[in-house]
Amino acid sequence: SDLNKEPKRSLRVAMFNAPPIMVVEQDGTNAGFMVELLETMAEKEGWNIEWVNLNWPEVIPKTLNHELDLIPFIAYSEDRAQYLDYNEEGILTGWGQVYVHKDALVPQNIIALSGKKIAVIKNEVYGIKLKNLCDLFIIECDFVEFQTYKQALGAIESKEVAAAVTSNLVSYSHDNPYIKQTPIVFEPRKVLFATAKNTNADLLATIDRYTKLWRFDGSSPYYQLKDKYLKGIIAEESAFPAWLVYTLLIVIGLLFVAALVALLLKKQVKKQTQDLEDQSDKIRQIINLVPHMIFATNTNGKLILANRYAADFFGIPMSEIEGCSQKDLIDHHPNSKNIFEDESLLLRRDAHAIQKEIEIYNVDGSKVTLNISKVPFITRFSRTPSVVTVGVDITDSKEYERQIQHMAQHDSLTELPNRLLLNDRIHQSLALTKRYGHSGAVLFIDLDYFKTINDSLGHMAGDTLLQKVAERLQTIVREGDTVSRLGGDEFIVQLNQLSGDPKKAERVACKIAEKINFTLAQEYNVSGNKLFSTASIGIVIYPRDAENEEAIIQRADTAMYYAKSMGRNRYAVFKKAMEKAVVRKHVLEKELRKALAESRFIIRYQPQITQDGNKFIGAEALLRWSHPTEGIISPAEFIPIAEENHLIIPIGEWVLKQVCYQIKHWLEQHGYSPFITVNLSVVQIRNSDLVSYIKKLLDQTKIPPQLLELEVTETVLLHEARVSIDILNELKKLGVKLSIDDFGTGYSSLTYLKKLPLDKLKIDRSFVKDVPGDPDSETIIRTVIGMSLDMGLEVIAEGVETKEQLDYLIKEHCSLFQGFYFDPPISLEQLEEKYFANLHKSVTSNPKVVHLENYSKRTNKK
């Protein structure tokens, strides 16, 4: 009656179909062992039970969500005890039971379940336990989850699965004729009531109270309901069937052993994992030391391994690079795209390794060359392929290769292409001229007197000069043209894509040659020394003049020789006839030595005449080669050859000696002598013995030194500015007179001339030729004469051929003359015969040219 006063307690209790414990009838009413047991308690306690119909998987979640107050039928597990409270007294004991189709072979243990499809109920404890057991014994099964026992057992019937696992307390097996029990049982557990943790402790205590009470009373509702529902399922409430006990014991034993094995295995696995990690650490350290790119990607393009080079290359920290995807890498470093290009090909079944060379910029912007090898690989443990990429950084070796190639094709001193590369360029250019109807040109450039510069200033200076020449040449030509050095002082300029009309092409080539002549003739500064150099140039227009590389260079060389023989510092276009000249030159070169030995040289004298009354006061000594078969050969032809092979030194000494002894002879014979002018070659001036040789001659002959006049050309002086000033000063100290020849044809400046210890200036015949009449020549002549007088120099005009020229020059205050108008170079006998009779008279009667002995003292004060 007390109870009746209390308001009824409402309980929401989980209801799900698990006959015969929990039975949802067809008509929707509830029955079953637990249902009636709980209702009996409820009646006594005054609870109002609201059965909530659910499928098993929903039961625990809803309880935890406080939508249910009580679960009336649930197996105990440690996991569940974390979030559920259980009552203490077990009502029933359940265990996992495996069922199979009635027609199937009965599996004797869980190993026999290997590879089978097995139905389990979602969230149901026996399903979970069976999975764990299989994992423990490494038995692979395919577990299929169902919502209800009925569905799970139904799947056996339809052969959708090979077996199903449920609680032994669930009796579908008994009335389902298609399934049968197996001896596979496991995990005996108490079946209890449960509530969400810390919610209904009093409720569970009340249930325990009833349970204890009823279990010891044979006539209690507990036993009545057991009779009603569980007869045949469990014979004895407390005792397992004997077979079950044994099986369980075996299973428990097995589990124990398995646990032990698992523990050992775990230890071993741990150790091996540690070893593996150590190993992999080592490998990582090693590959990080490799100065090349190493990485591996899996099928999805994710990096599973990468070394430091790779990380640096992509600009991603070492710690972050593994796990990056190809896309991440490309996003980070867009240039790297082509590293991954063929990756997909490699993942195909029949893929082979790929190798390619790529040039690529790394993140810091420097260009590298990588030799990329990609190898597909499949590990023992994974069936999906990966790709290992090794990028060997061949930037350095490529650079060496390039350098070696460069060295093979370039001159080390000037860095210009060498003959090898030049031949190749000409070859290509020839092919193009043929295809497009162009012309090309080769300019063979040889420096004048380079050998003497080298000998007198040393190789270092020579090398510097060559480098400067190379620089200047490069400024003259267009891009696409080639400047190359053949060696020594020989350069070649090759011009491409000139007009198809060879005449026009020739004009362009000549223009460039002119420019080269001009540019190379400008002053050089070589380690503090001012230096002048000129060049002789031979031009070939191809394919007109020659049609292969060798002939082109050969003929350009011939034209260059021709230019040289024409007086240097000029160019010449190849003509067939030049080949003859070159051959002749080679012949002369050989015979020149013999000529010296056989005394085949003779000297002619060309008189120099004063302005006032044609008085003879001196003569220029001009050399001739009396050739046994060719007769007299001009010095213009053989002197350049003699200069080249330095035969000019003994030849020049011979001339000096002849002249000095001739003067001595005249002085002895007549008591007087004209002064004699001797030409000096630049090669002689650079020869350090020149001064001592002349000094020795003067000592030997005891002639007044002022009767010897030395003549150097303006260009010679320019070539060797420093050296020649020194030598001229020394010569001057000896007392000889110095004269400058061909004045006006070089590039010398007045200031430069002032530094020279000169006595006389000779106006070049090229100007004399055009006066009177040509205003340019007239201006030059007037300037030169005016300048000479200002500087206190004598002035002589050479090449005077006519009366008009003479009159004009006299009018312009020129004081001395030489030329065909008076006489050509004549023999000694002719000179003596024609001029010596008057010599004495003229010398004495002309106040300006009084005593020959004192000639050098006389300065033109006018």
Ligand SMILES: Nc1nc2c(ncn2[C@@H]2O[C@@H]3COP(=O)(O)O[C@H]4[C@@H](O)[C@H](n5cnc6c(=O)[nH]c(N)nc65)O[C@@H]4COP(=O)(O)O[C@H]3[C@H]2O)c(=O)[nH]1
């Ligand atoms: N058209 C024309 N020409 C005239 C006239 N008067 C003289 N000549 C020529 O002009 C040249 C003058 O000598 P150069 O200018 O010193 O030029 C000389 C000189 O540079 C060089 N040479 C001659 N002998 C020697 C020598 O012993 N040593 C050196 N180093 N060079 C020499 O050879 C060059 C040529 O000598 P050559 O053939 O003898 O030629 C001579 C002479 O024959 C004229 O009225 N009209």
